[in-house]
Amino acid sequence: xxxxxxxxxxxxxxxxxxxxxxxxxxxxxxxxxxxxxxxxxxxxxxxxxxxxxxxxxxxxxxxxxxxxxxxxxxxxxxxxxxxxxxxxxxxxxxxxxxxxxxxxxxxxxxxxxxxxxxxxxxxxxxxxxxxxxxxxxxxxxxxxxxxxxxxxxxxxxxxxxxxxxxxxxxxxxxxxxxxxxxxxxxxxxxxxxxxxxxxxxxxxxxxxxxxxxxxxxxxxxxxxxxxxxxxxxxxxxxxxxxxxxxxxxxxxxxxxxxxxxxxxxxxxxxxxxxxxxxxxxxxxxxxxxxxxxxxxxxxxxxxxxxxxxxxxxxxxxxxxxxxxxxxxxxxxxxxxxxxxxxxxxxxxxxxxxxxxxxxxxxxxxxxxxxxxxxxxxxxxxxxxxxxxxxxxxxxxxxxxxxxxxxxxxxxxxxxxxxxxxxxxxxxxxxxxxxxxx
Numbered sequence: 001x002x003x004x005x006x007x008x009x010x011x012x013x014x015x016x017x018x019x020x021x022x023x024x025x026x027x028x029x030x031x032x033x034x035x036x037x038x039x040x041x042x043x044x045x046x047x048x049x050x051x052x053x054x055x056x057x058x059x060x061x062x063x064x065x066x067x068x069x070x071x072x073x074x075x076x077x078x079x080x081x082x083x084x085x086x087x088x089x090x091x092x093x094x095x096x097x098x099x100x101x102x103x104x105x106x107x108x109x110x111x112x113x114x115x116x117x118x119x120x121x122x123x124x125x126x127x128x129x130x131x132x133x134x135x136x137x138x139x140x141x142x143x144x145x146x147x148x149x150x151x152x153x154x155x156x157x158x159x160x161x162x163x164x165x166x167x168x169x170x171x172x173x174x175x176x177x178x179x180x181x182x183x184x185x186x187x188x189x190x191x192x193x194x195x196x197x198x199x200x201x202x203x204x205x206x207x208x209x210x211x212x213x214x215x216x217x218x219x220x221x222x223x224x225x226x227x228x229x230x231x232x233x234x235x236x237x238x239x240x241x242x243x244x245x246x247x248x249x250x251x252x253x254x255x256x257x258x259x260x261x262x263x264x265x266x267x268x269x270x271x272x273x274x275x276x277x278x279x280x281x282x283x284x285x286x287x288x289x290x291x292x293x294x295x296x297x298x299x300x301x302x303x304x305x306x307x308x309x310x311x312x313x314x315x316x317x318x319x320x321x322x323x324x325x326x327x328x329x330x331x332x333x334x335x336x337x338x339x340x341x342x343x344x345x346x347x348x349x350x351x352x353x354x355x356x357x358x359x360x361x362x363x364x365x366x367x368x369x370x371x372x373x374x375x376x377x378x379x380x381x382x383x384x385x386x387x388x389x390x391x392x393x394x395x396x397x398x399x400x401x402x403x404x405x406x407x408x409x410x411x412x413x414x415x416x417x418x419x420x421x422x423x424x425x426x427x428x429x430x431x432x433x434x435x436x437x
Contacts, residue, residue, distance in 0.1 A: 006095060006111075006112050007078070007079045007111055007112065007165075008090075008091040008094045008095055008112050008192065009067075009071055009076075009077075009080070009111055009112070010064070010067045010068040010070075010071040011071065011076065012111055012112050013064070013067070013094070014064075014068075016035075016116060016119065017035045017064070035119055035123075036057070038119050038120040038123055039056075039057045039060060039123045040053065040057055041120060041123075042056075042120055042121075042123035042124040042126075042127055043056040043057050043123075043127055045124055046124070046127045046128065046131060056127045056130060059086045059130060060086070060090070060123070060126065060127075062084075062086060062087075063084065063086040063087040063089070063090045064087075064090075066082040066084040066086075066087040067080075067082060067087045067090065067091070069082070070082040070087070073355065074353055074355065075353075075355070075399065075402060075403075077111065077398060077399075078353040078396060078399075078403070079163055079165055079166075079191065079352065079353060080353075081191045081192050081222065081352075083221065084225075085193070085225040086130070088191075088192040088193040088222060088225040089129060089130065089133065089192075089193045089225055089226065090126070091191075091192035091193070092192045092193040092194075092195045092197075092198060092225075092226060093125075093126055093129050094112060095112070095192065095195075095197070095198065096195065096197050097122075097125070133193075133225075133226050133227045133229070134227050135224070135227045135228060136227055136228040136229060136231075136232040136233070137232075138244055138259070138262055139232070139236070139242065139243050139244050140243060140244070140245065140270060140271070140274065141242075141243040141245065141246055141247075141274065142243075144247070144274065144277045144278045144281050144282070145247075145282075146246075146247035146248050146249035146254060146255075146278065146282055147214075147246065147247065147248045147249070148248070148249065148250070149182050149183060149248045149249065149250050149255075150182050150250060150413075151250045151251045151252070151413065151415070152412075152413055152414065153182035153183065153250060153411075153412075153413045154180065154181050154182055154410060154411070154412050154413075155181060155182060155183040155184075155185060155410060155411040155412075155413075156175055156181045156183070156184045156185065156208075156211070156212065156408065156409075156410055157185050157187065157291075157324055157347060157408065157409045157410070157411065158171060158185075158186055158187070158347065158350040158351075158408040158409075159186065159187035159188060159189065159293070159325070159326025159327070159347045159348045159349075159350050160187075160188070160189040160326045160327070160329055160348040160349070160350045160351060160352045161186055161189070161203075161350035161351040162186075162189055162190030162191055162194075162198070162199070162202045162203040162222075162351065163191055163202060163351035163352055164201060164202035164203075164206055164351075165351060165395075166351055166352075166353060166393065166395040166396055166406055167349075167350065167351055167393070167395045167405070167406025167407065167425035168206065168350060168351030168406070169206055170395060170406075170425035170426060171208075171350065171351070171406065171407070171408050171425045172206050172207065172208045173208075174423075174425060174426055174427040175208040175211045175408075176208045176210060176211050177427075178211065178427065179210070179211045180211070181211055181212035181213070181410075182212065182213050182214070183212055183213070183214055183215075183216060183248070184207070184208065184209065184211060184212035184214070184215045184216070185215075185216050185217075185218075185257070185291065186203075186207070186215075186216070186217040186218065187218050187220075187291060187292070187293050187324065187325060187326040187347065187348075188217070188218040188219060188220025188221075188222070188223060188261060188293030188326055188327075189220045189221075189222045189223070189293065189326060189327070189348075189352075190202055190203045190220075190222060190223060190230060190231075191222055191352075192222065192225070193222060193223075193225035193226040194220075194222050194223030194224070194225060194226050194228070194229070194230040194231055195226045195229060195230050196229055196230045196233060196234055197230075198230060199223075199230030199231065199234045199235055200230075200234060203230075203235065204234060204235065204238050214239070214240075215238075215239045215241075216239060216241055216246070216257065217231070217235050217236075217239060217241065218245075218257055218258070218259065218260075218261070218291065218292060218293050219231055219244050219245075219259040219260075219261035219262055219293065220260075220261040220293035220294075220326070220327070221261050221264055221265070221293070221294075221327070222261075223261060224261050224262060224264070228262070231244075232244070244259045244262065245257060245258050245259040245267075245271055245274070247278050247282070249282055249286060250413060251286075251415075252285075252286055252287065252413070252415055252416045253286055253287055253288075253289060253413060253418065254278070254279065254282055254283050254286040254287070254288045254289070255288075255289045255291065256275055256278060256279070256288065256289070256290050256291070257291045257292075258271065258275070258290065258291065258292040259271065259292075260292040260293050260294040260304075260307060261293050261294070265294045265302075265304055265306060265307065266294075266304075266306035266307050266309075266310055267307065267310050267311065268310075269310070271310075272310040272311060272314075275311065275314055276313055276314060279314060279317065279319055283319055287319070287321045287416070287418075287435075287436065288314075288319040288320045288321060289320070289321060289322050289323070289324070289411075289418075290314075290320055290322075290323040290324070290342075291323070291324045291325070292307075292323070292324075292325050293325065293326050293327055294307065294325060294326075294327050295325045295327055295328060295344065295346055296308060296315075296323055296325070296344055297334075297337075297344065297383045297384075298328055298332075298346070298383065299332065299377060299380055299383050299385070299386075299388075300328060300330060300332075300357070301327070301328040303383075315339075315340045315342070316339070316340065318341060320340065320341075320342045321342060321343070321418075321435055321436055322342055322343045322344070322345060322418075322420075322435055323342050323343070323344050323345070324345045324347060324409070325344065325345070325346055325347070325348070326346070326347055326348035326350070327346075327348050328346050328348045329348045329349055329352040329353070329354035329404075330346060330348060330349055330354055330388060330389070330404060331346065331347060331348075331349045331388070331389035331404075331405075331407060331422060332344075332345075332346040332377075332386055332387070332388050332389075333345055333346075333386050333387045333422070333431070333433075334346075334383075334384050334385070334386035335379075335384045335385055335386050336384065337384055338384065343435070344384075344386075345409065345420070347408070347409050349389070349404065349405065349406050349407055350406060350407070350408060351406055352406075353393065353396060353403045354403060354404045355402065355403060355404070356390060356401075356402065356403065356404045357388070357390070357404075359375040359377075359388070359390055362375045362376060362377060362378075363375070363376045364376070364390075365387075367391075367428075367430040367431065368428055368429060368430065369391070369424050369428045369430060371391050371392055372389070372390070372391030372392075372405055372424070372430060373389075373390055373391060374387040374388065374389060374390075374430075374431065375387065375388045375390055387431070389404065389405060389407070389422070389430065389431075390404055390405075391404065391405045392405065393405050393406060395425060405424060405425075406424075406425050407422060407423055407424050407425055407430065408422075408423055408425075409421065409422050409423070410423065417434055417435070417436075418434065418435040418436075419432060419433070419434055419435075420432065420433050420434075420435060
């Protein structure tokens with residue numbers, strides 16, 4: 001069973017912020033003061049600027065709306081985390097404060113219920129959080145020389161794994177038992193906002209570090225919602241990783257790991273130029289693989305036009321064989337892109353729940369795990385088609401049929417060839433393929 005952990009939900013918060021509510025007997029209970037007035041007074045204590053006061057209260061209101069929408073989409077009793085800075089920071093804040101009481105529901109997590117005695121003081125603390133989270137400085141590489149990895153390297157890749165729940169701890173146990181990896185690579189997302197506590201509790205304490213020679217982690221939007229405090233201050237030192245974007249290479253392959261989170265779904269000019277220089281200096285006799293948190297394109301989520309623009313020279317060079325990403329909480333293996341020729345691999349199914357799609361009418365191929373199949377999805381809106389993994393999520397005990405499976409991928413280098421393998425959390429191989437092919 002998955003490690004027990006705390007999740008922050010909209011339904012655990014809503015009653016505390018209602019101007020009026022009912023008790024167990026159905027009688028209306030009116031709080032001593034309206035929460036909106038308490039929020040405004042707290043904002044006035046934070047800043048003397050009237051516009052900034054209004055903004056702080058509006059940010060809280062917006063965060064609550066986004067959390068409510070994310071929970072409605074994900075379903076009750078499971079971890080949901082909007083792609084929103086303020087909503088994620090609100091969840092992180094609640095995850096860390098001692099005033100919340102944990103009330104177990106029929107779920108793999110403890111759901112936090114919230115009834116503060118001092119709502120005005122709570123707003124004051126939250127708004128201080130909004131103000132205190134500042135962006136850490138980047139740590140760009142000091143050279144274009146890649147880190148050397150073995151010619152026969154075996155690499156473990158997982159994305160959106162930092163939940164501490166569902167398939168995430170199962171994957172960690174599986175990888176610890178296997179061991180022998182050259183590199184363990186996380187493609188980003190520690191929930192809710194990648195604070196130091198969350199990074200320690202939900203990522204570093206559970207990461208199967210002993211199973212690999214080196215561990216590396218990519219930055220992401222959720223890590224940056226807290227300004228990157230957990231990623232830059234804890235993850236990088238724990239992994240002896242000096243830079244937030246970097247390269248690795250063996251005789252035949254050049255692996256370039258991007259930071260697409262610092263500037264939200266893109267890279268800046270300095271990073272783009274560094275990538276071009278790394279390929280120019282070390283890619284002549286090597287095939288290139290790209291890794292990032294965000295996707296270049298998607299059949300189900302947002303596209304990456306800024307990434308495409310910044311990396312246009314690289315993408316049209318014909319050097320890039322494959323690109324591995326997360327962010328979208330599915331496993332999708334795309335066909336070659338008609339222009340770039342690369343194959344995109346979305347591996348964002350590491351630890352987050354994701355509602356299953358309706359694949360009726362599409363051809364499917366069963367896997368070696370019962371009820372788990374690959375659906376062949378056609379191209380759409382200039383995005384290439386590919387295989388989408390579907391089946392029940394056995395780690396969400398209360399509603400396994402509602403959510404798609406978690407899992408991970410390995411890369412096995414064998415000279416000029418690369419074997420990709422997709423696994424279930426327990427290590428059942430679900431697919432394999434060879435690159436280039």
